[in-house]
Amino acid sequence: MTSSPTPPPLLAVEALESAYGAVQVLWGVSFNVPHGQIVTIIGSNGAGKTTTLNTIIGVMKLRGGRILFKGEDIGTLPPHERVKRHISLVPEGRHLWPRMSAEDNLLMGAYQPSLRRDARRNLTRVYDLFPRLKERRSQLAGTLSGGEQQMCALGRGLMAEPELLMLDEPSLGLAPKLVDEIFAHVEQICKQGVTILLVAQNVSYALQMSETAYLMETGRITLSGPSRSLATNKYVVEAYIGKA
Amino acid sequence: MTGARLRIFLPPIALLGVLLLLPAFGIQPNAVRLLFVTFVWMTASIAWNLLGGFAGQVSFGFAVFYGVGAYAAAILIDGGRLNPYLALVAAGMTAAIASVLIGLPTFRLRGPYFAIATIGVSETVRVVATNLEFTGGASGYRITEPRPFNQAEHYYTALIVAALAFAVSLFISRHKFGLGLIAINQDEDAAADTGVNPFVYKLKAHAVAAFLTGVAGGVFARYAAFIHPNGVFGFPISVQILLMPVIGGLGTVWGPVIGGVVIGVIEEEIVAYFPQVHLLIYGLLLIVIVLFEPGGILGAIRRLQRWVRRIRDRQAGKRTADARSKKPDEVLWGAGSGPGR
Incomplete structure (x- = not known):
């Protein structure tokens, strides 16, 4: 060090x-x-x-x-x-949008116009990292398990690259x-x-x-x-x- | 892809076409009036839903915009001061400006506190309007237009305005602005974390909603030719505007349209025979909806569709499994989670 x-x-x-x-x-x-x-x-x-x-x-x-x-x-x-x-923050207690699909939650992480261009690529990256989220992409975030929700929150944070x-x-x-x-x-x-x-x-x-x-x-x-x-x-x- | 697009855009366009042609077939003046009133309410209903349904900001103060629009239009149209259609646009703009002035302080509040604040603002505006001299105060304002009354013209005006409101609503629901509003609705803090500015988004949604409501107020004022503060600024107007999307289906594209029809019919057909009974009906409707189908009429329709599909699947036996996996959560009419996705 x-x-x-x-x-x-x-x-x-x-x-x-x-x-x-x-x-x-x-x-x-x-x-x-x-x-x-x-x-x-x-x-x-x-x-x-x-x-x-x-x-x-x-x-x-x-x-x-x-x-x-x-x-x-x-x-x-x-x-x-x-x-x-x-810079992105994965807030305490996850703060997902419960009645949006997992994928929409992720896409919201790339909401800024400058980030949207690469949203698809970043989505692939997140799905590679969390294959589980890909399986659950169309499921409402509120119905994911706790672990999946945390993955989704992490993934959303990563969408801002x-x-x-x-x-x-x-x-x-x-x-x-x-x-x-x-x-x-x-x-x-x-x-x-x-x-x-x-x-x-x-x-x-x-x-x-x-x-x-x-x-x-x-x-x-x-x-x-x-x-x-x-x-x-x-x-x-x-x-x-x-x-x- | 084109199939899905067609299913979204075709029904409203077809409906608009039918409604545009309707007067040509010589329907009764009473029916025209019913439709006119329905379109006016529908416009306000769709507008309220942008803020209350999409963004989740429940306002009890939309009578302010309805009233401001009505008065602005009345003053501008009276005596032929301005082309009535320009006057309607001006009415909408005035209401939008009012919405920013109201939104700046009230959007600092969240949830029920915002709702309560809007009641206060709305009542204040009503009292001020009652005592304002240049609008005629409590005795109201009479509009004289230097051209003959033409019911068909009013019908078309109201229809076009409602169609415009619907188009705006449909656009927002499929646009990223709408997604931002829904994000604010479901978790405002998370929205802020991803870079959505909740305050600005609410102000914008409020302004668009106020514009449309103001135009609706103006359209009504021109038709009625007489308005008074306790009518257009009254608390019942606010409640009625809020009730329509709730009855039809909150946060959906078609819900407020259906709600507008329901309220229009109740208002025009039932009140005529049984005065005051409409309040009872509103109360009952609200209780039934909150208890049994928070999704409103549209929610009930979707539930029915699911039943029908399930029964059909059951009869088809083994098809059940793949039918469900193919269409996990098909959303027919707008809303759903990510609009337009």
């Missing part, structure tokens, strides 16, 4: 502040996501992980700080401009066997060259599969480093993993 004279990171978040009305949630959050890596943000409920992702995609306005994507400050752009720059794919709790509410399957897919997606920012409460899993990790507590980054070292950090183990 050398990181001194390397090129600038794909995403650099600097002193990010974000608030819901009067309630400030993020207090100067800074972190980097280098090209091609899986970076994870771990932390407990209410730490501000989801808010961070929502601020990066732009559905939440930032109150302070900068978001640099490939060196460009995207912090004030509307969400669709950020999607056009190939992301350079940065942000995953918010992709294992939420899934059976352990399916969790394995989803995370295997995430690693596969990363191998195809997609940089991944993963937010998860499943701390041990997240640390296992990522290279760099940040620990977030009450809206601040309190610990960061290579995931391997965080996994053995005494504080992290006691507070988040538990002794085996």
